Amino acid sequence: MKQGIIFDLDGVLLSTDEMHYAAWKSVADELGVPFDRQVNNLLRGVSRMASLDIILSHGGLTLSDEEKEAVAARKNERYRAGLQTLTPDAVAPQVRQTLAALKERGLKLAVGSSSRNTKLILEKTDLGRFFDAVSDGTNITRSKPDPEVFLKAAQFIGLAPDDCAVVEDAVAGIDAAKAGGFLSIGIGDAAGYAKTDHPIRSLRDLLDLF
Ligand code: BG6
Ligand code: MG
Numbered sequence: 001m002k003q004g005i006i007f008d009l010d011g012v013l014l015s016t017d018e019m020h021y022a023a024w025k026s027v028a029d030e031l032g033v034p035f036d037r038q039v040n041n042l043l044r045g046v047s048r049m050a051s052l053d054i055i056l057s058h059g060g061l062t063l064s065d066e067e068k069e070a071v072a073a074r075k076n077e078r079y080r081a082g083l084q085t086l087t088p089d090a091v092a093p094q095v096r097q098t099l100a101a102l103k104e105r106g107l108k109l110a111v112g113s114s115s116r117n118t119k120l121i122l123e124k125t126d127l128g129r130f131f132d133a134v135s136d137g138t139n140i141t142r143s144k145p146d147p148e149v150f151l152k153a154a155q156f157i158g159l160a161p162d163d164c165a166v167v168e169d170a171v172a173g174i175d176a177a178k179a180g181g182f183l184s185i186g187i188g189d190a191a192g193y194a195k196t197d198h199p200i201r202s203l204r205d206l207l208d209l210f
Contacts, residue, residue: 002183002210004164005102006135006153009113011044011169011188012203014091014125019082024055027075033059044189045170047114047143048072076117083117086124098203099130107210108132112153112166114143133157144172147180154182165198167206185209 010016021040028035039058043051052072056063063071103109110133111118118136122128133156140148147161154164166177169188174195177184186196187203198209 002107002163002165004108004110004154004157004159005206005210006110006112006150006164006166006182007131008045008166008168008170008173009111009115009118009121009136012167013095013127014086014121016079016083016086016090016121017044019079022082023075023078024051026078027071028055028059031056031059031061031071033061035059041189045114045144045168045172045176047137048076048116050143080117080120083120083124086121088126091125091127092203094202094204096127096130098206099127101207102210103130105210108157108159110135110153110157112150113137114140114149144170145175145179147176147182150176150180150182154180165209167200167203 007013024040025035033055035055039055042054049072052068099109109131111131113136116137118134133153135149135153135156139152142148150166154161161181165183165185167185168174168177168190170190171193174184174186174190174193178195183197185198185200186193187200190196191199
């Protein structure tokens with residue numbers, strides 16, 4: 001029986017996909033590189049800089065490190081402007097109910113997200129209070145599919161990877177979970193991925209697993 005659950009944030013507890021899409025689309029248009037929802041889907045779970053590298057390589061454009069920093073900062077400014085409009089209503093009631101029920105069953109809950117904006121999202125949606133620890137883009141040096149963000153999350157809640165499950169919607173996140181020695185639970189895109197240990201259709205399915 002697992003004692004802890006580590007949740008990816010975006011795509012699992014809520015979705016800010018449209019905000020990422022709009023922000024990347026506006027900077028891609030300014031750079032004159034193509035960007036569509038298919039490319040946007042490749043960016044799930046991937047860090048900001050690695051996302052920009054994917055967009056540039058799709059568009060066949062090379063930029064200096066300095067230029068890339070400036071473009072990534074512009075994207076983030078626009079994404080954060082979108083995040084300011086988030087309210088607790090962005091989180092489905094069943095997500096809050098599931099987190100509350102899991103906590104009541106004595107499980108330790110953590111967030112494991114590549115986003116450097118995790119704390120802002122948790123604050124705007126009032127989700128922070130459900131978690132014993134938060135591991136995010138600000139405390140790692142290697143992004144998913146590297147397991148660092150989940151290993152840190154497990155460390156923060158004082159558990160070994162073997163005692164924790166990871167809930168993910170991204171293929172890169174399932175790869176990270178498996179590389180770290182965690183049980184992987186996949187929702188959305190990740191539910192159909194071969195490396196996923198337990199596919200689920202809805203977060204409340206966790207109540208049958210724990
Ligand atoms: C993840 C998203 O949660 O965070 C990725 O799935 C995103 O699409 C990554 O690139 C990094 O986010 P941020 O907020 O640090 O730019
Ligand atoms: Mg995700």
